[in-house]
Amino acid sequence: MNIPSSIWTLLIGIVLTLTSLWYGQNHGLLPTAASDEATLVDGLFDTMMTIGTGLFVLVQGILIYAAFKFRRRQGDNTDAPPVFGNIPLEILWTAIPAIIVIGLSIYSFDVYNEIGGFDPHSAHEAPIAGQAMKMPGAAIAATLNDTPPSTEPNANQIKSDEAMSDPATASVRNSDQIPQKRDAPGMGIVSPGIGASPGNEGKVPGLAVNVTGLQYAWIFTYPDTGVVASELHVPAGKEVKLDMTANDVIHAFWVPELRLKQDVIPGRQSEIRFTPKILGEYKVICAELCGPYHGAMNTKFIVETPENFDKWMQEQQVATKGNLEQAIALNAADRSPAEFLSPYTAQMGIQPETLHQLHHQ
Amino acid sequence: MTQAQIQRSANLSILEAEPGERKWRDYFTFNTDHKVIAIQYLVTTFIFYCIGGVMADMVRTELKTPEVDFVSREVYNSLFTLHATIMIFLWIVPAGAGFANFLIPLMIGAKDMAFPRLNAVAFWMIPPGGILLISSLVLGDAADAGWTSYPPLSLVTGQLGEGIWIISVLLLGTSSILGAINFLVTLLKMRTPGMSTTQMPLFCWAMLATSALTLVSTPVLAGALILLSFDLFAGTAFFNPTGGGDPVVYQHMFWFYSHPAVYIMILPFFGIISEVIPVHSRKPIFGYKAIAYSSLAISFLGLIVWAHHMFTSGIPGWLRMFFMITTMIIAVPTGIKVFSWLGTMWGGKIRLNSAMLFAIGFVSLFVIGGISGVMLAAVPFDIHVHDTYFVVAHLHYVLFGGSVFGIYAGIYHWYPKMTGRMMNEFWGKVHFALMYVGMNLCFLPMHKLGLMGMNRRIAEYDAKFATLNFVCTMGAYLLAISTVPFIINAIWSWMYGPKAGNNPWEALTLEWMTSSPPAIENFAGFPVLATGPYDYGMDRPKSEVDVPLADEREPALAAGPKSALRADPDPNVAANPEDRK
């Protein structure tokens, strides 16, 4: 075969390697890594970028080079010298990708373990409620479940029920059609998510928060204080555990800066754990299509100093009491959803424009 | 004498003198000629491609600005749901079947498909399926739960649209099962006497792998959709959590089909590329067996990777690892193909015509999609980018850069055979240039959008993503424009293009040994293999080649399929030189 002289090959190889190494570290494609877990994931991505860049440049280089170098000359209608194959070369280009993907698998396995993917406690048990078996089809579904059910109560349920019966959210939701799902853990199965990292396994997390997704808002309940919020506040440096479920359709909890995503599924509980470390205000995004307002279903995720967090928590405790009384007093059917919801829109993570549009459609 | 001449002179006796002329009316009837059906498939699916493309550009128009200002949120969701459904079930999958219909009988020297009537039935399920689907948009209640149609969302968004979606996908799925049966039987039973499986062109191998995969996986999709329709209309609770059903079970069933479906969508075009590159590089395909067997490997592995679409939806840790490893392994047979194509081009005498340009474009874009695919297989990373624009970028590099470029390569390559006329090269090159630039402009920035935090299937997004989205939208418009020179070229050349002759590319596979367009039953007798399918540059004097005359084979045929005469492949024409005498 017509390979360039060995010096050229060597030089090109060196330049290719250096370029890939440089780009793999300096691509600037990812947002801030706000947790320990995120840093690990970024390491994996950088490695894959390095390899990917090398392969990309190699293949595109060969294509462009071949298209120019081996172009048919005008008037030359003969065939090229036949080469049917080359066993050593074929073994080489089978072996190299094989080694790369085995290496990447091992690396990914390691990162997955470090971020807590194998924590057995993130898959606990719960009985399947009697009623679950009443519907045709349910028994088949139940036998196909891949994880044992859980007994842990869902502290979020009451609060999310309240939100579900709220006429304002109800009007944005598919309210009249969605059969509401109550007491998820009773009938459900646990959906394993990302649990504690090996160092934290078995330990009680620094902070536990219950998360409920519903069309189109997130509700966060802090079980230790009973505070209910529409933004997720966490103190930096403490391990946070989220117990999540959904009331209507599947949603997905995603904070890009944490590199963490987990579906929030009605009828199931899922769990993720992480340790935030960089202060800042980020976004919780719903990543699973959940209806027309899916794109608007996001809220703030705030990592603050432990002192600020405590302060916030105290304010919330006072506010929650007030709000509840107010909510009961104001929950009158004769008010339009927009009027009713306006004091809460900011809190609920629903933009006022959303409501506005809704009533003018 | 060149190999093309040897092949031709060996087959002179079976050449139909008259090219098959057809009236336009034939294409609107229940015709059972595989070539008519093939054109019906290709033209119909192309029309659906244009409709799906208009929807894509409407989606992109909405995304030009961060606000919802072009269509309502509900319509937006219907648009991308139908866009994806049309592109998959009404364009890529049936377009592959269209090529298979045209090429398989010709390539293996058969007179038609094994079951010509079944073939027509399979085609005639597509137009109603497609019209039904699109009518739901006109009725104002189209499906809007995404093409994945995950419950419980799909159970609450509107019964009419969802019901129509289910019925039309079931129709289209049935069509592809019927097609697959036909391809399998044809490939296994109808080869010209003396052609062993290892003498088949690589497109045939690709269709063998595709059809097997279709047969195994499509019924599972049908099962999932039928159960979903029970939940939707009969109040059962297979997937409805309110009654104790489990939405995750639907995901398993859905992806058990829909992951293999991506190989159903790409394998035929791997096959096309393996045909186009050697002809226009004037070199034998590099590593025939490696390419043939890697198709089978991909179709087998394709069946055990489905849960990589569910890494964030709640499957146990060890299962995630299992699916990560199987997914990664697919990179190996795929890599073998890519390197073999590069090896074929290396040292060739490449004719840079439109067909070859699209083939090169295919390899170039597919590699990008393949690299991001391996990244997505890595669970910790996929958890970050799942359901974001990174995935949208990845899937379009594979399906658009891969499949659609493959289709165009195939059309430019076989157009002379299908119509008897040449296409205009200049406009073909313009088409390629516009499409290649548009493709990268539209989809490359989406990688960054996804990594930075833009989720998919949204009509509104954070203002910080506005610039990149604007670029994507301009790319999408360019893509739409790029189709215009092609459409005009295809129609104009069909009517006025220069006559092509039987074998304008001097190719060796059997479809080029008959007239263009081929007559009704393709060949007057049974074609013989005087050369392997890829023997470019292996000029041997004719005396060295023991060319059996076509009529010498007739007794063998009369003796029936078990006859020793018939079963013996000609050792002189093995595709692999080591297998030759």
Ligand code: HEM
């Ligand atoms: C004209 C060129 C195309 C453009 C501009 C385009 C654009 C888009 C966009 C923007 C989305 C994301 C919609 C959203 O998340 O809201 C999308 C989704 C999708 N497209 Fe395309 N597309 C094009 C061609 C194709 C082709 C040729 C295929 C081939 C099969 C295809 C298959 C898909 C699929 C499967 C999805 C996923 C839809 C979903 O998330 O449910 N597209 N497309």
Ligand SMILES: [Cu+2]
């Ligand atoms: Cu949501």
Ligand SMILES: [Cu+2]
């Ligand atoms: Cu959502």
